[in-house]
Amino acid sequence: MSETSERAGSAQERGQRLSVVVGRALLPIAVVAAILAVLPPFWFEDSPYTTSLAVKALVFASYGIGFNLIFGCTNQLFLCVGALAGIGGYGTAITADRSSLPMAAAIAAGTAGAALIGGLLSWIAVRRSLGVIFTGIVTLVFSLAFANFLLGQRDLTGSETGLVITGIPSGIADDQVGGYYLFAGVVVGFLLVFRVLQLSHVGWAFRGLRDDEMAAELAGVDVARYRIYAATVGSAMIGLAGALYAYSSGFVSPDTYAFQNVDVRVLVLVAFGGLGALVGPVIGAGVLAVVDERLATAQGQFLDFDVIQLREALYGVFVIAIFLGFRRGVVPAVVTLARRIGGRRRRETGPPRPAPSER
């Protein structure tokens, strides 16, 4: 806001302008919050099944916002969202189990663990600017290592059976509306953090390094530092969401955080909503929840396959289609199209970002 304040005449004018800027920045978040707040009475009323579906969608939206910060803003392909959430979940469960710490402290411990590991992975991958390929490799290998670790440390993690969490306050179980509002609050909180980062100097650095890393580096942006920064904050978000999810579902198991169950889904929903877009993950999570529900009720046969078993393959198709066809996300593409049809005849910038390197 510094550039506006220089030109501002009186203090009053300045205040007005500031409130307009802040209002505009917060508008999408306010809309999301309002929709989330009125959704329960309209949509799922008392059905525990629908409520748990909605909770799951909100959890994935939270993962998505964290991942969006890491991948969408700073181009680090973290293929370990499930593992980071698992560190949050298991960290919390084990801390609560082994010590007499209160719930909040256990959650804080789990979140800090995820943030630390996420930052460390990013540090390994961005050292000497090794680039996107090392990030992908390191994080994917980490996912496998974490999954095997969970299976192997039977005493600590309970292996396949997982751990049951005790001392859950009543009302936040994931088939209850309390759990829904808890995660709605988490989503709104994450969106606020994301927005604040976008508007601060960090956001400028993110945009610079995403558009042209070399130019950003030359302009004095410490690219490696901002990458690690984004990875740490994003991982903390994912870890916190994973920890809270563990509490609301009452147990943790390797399946809850498996690569196959978490990472593709998060990748699809973030890409669907548009990489780096503020509310993209929320929209993506909502759409995927509807798709999932339809799949679950379809129960038909398709070319010899059970429809529900095809989910993994279907997500794969989504990933391919989205990154081949809609580089900036399906939602932004639709918005652009709607604007064009809507008769706003201002000259569009053309098809989004005609890759400069393309011949």
Place this chain on the structure above:
Amino acid sequence: MKAVVLDGIVIGLAFGLLGVGMTLVYGLGGVINLAYGQIVVLGAIIASLVLERGHSQAFAAAVGVLAAIGVSLLLDLTLLRAVYRRHGEERILLGLLLTLGAAFVIGGLLTARYPTGALFISITGEPVSILGVPMSRGSIWASVIALAVGGVLLLFLGLTTFGRGLRSVIQDETGARLVGINPSFVRTVVFALSGALAGVVAVTQSMNGPLEVNKGFELTTFALIVTVVGGLGSVAGAFLAGLLLGVVNALSAHYIGQYFTSVILLGVAALTILVRPRGLLGR
């Protein structure tokens, strides 16, 4: 101890082939094929289906290898064409994302259709004593096949005109184009070649024990670790790293525990990136 190391070498040879398949494709076009493990599994499942029909093991193995080549060609001609149209960082990223999508499509379809599918080529016969350690016939066959395939591959890359053309594309794509080499043709051939290696690994792995349908992700990760440790784009490095990591894998599985080995392998990969990002024999 000696037996464990020998076991490690047997696994390591398979790791090495996987790493070579992955590193060649990366060296040529900057694509890390995250669907590689799923291609191995696909070859294995097809071979197991052929075995079920009552055909001979050799025929089933051949069909499995051909299936792996086929699906690789399909990937190259569809998804990767779109990837190669881009350059630099963007190509790498798109390559990772699209092959990851392909991994889920292949893996998802296979696990949905054959949830308990597995390939097991059992080779009967008395164990053979090597350095005083009795080794199963399956292990011996697997090692001999892997060594033969690796040797032929190195000769092919080193001595033939195509091999020279291939190395020129790795070094300088534009330069290769200028002297009349078609990079896209070379890439297609090499991708098919890496598919063939995947098929061979499917066969050799199943000689030591069943290769299950859900192993794809793990195989991809092993190939990635081997590729990183050996040096991205280095064929000899991948072989060496494969052998080394195979032995590390066997030792840690024997002395520390099966589940902890992937953590150790991750540590090795991370350490390599920090200390020597070019890998053992990287350029």
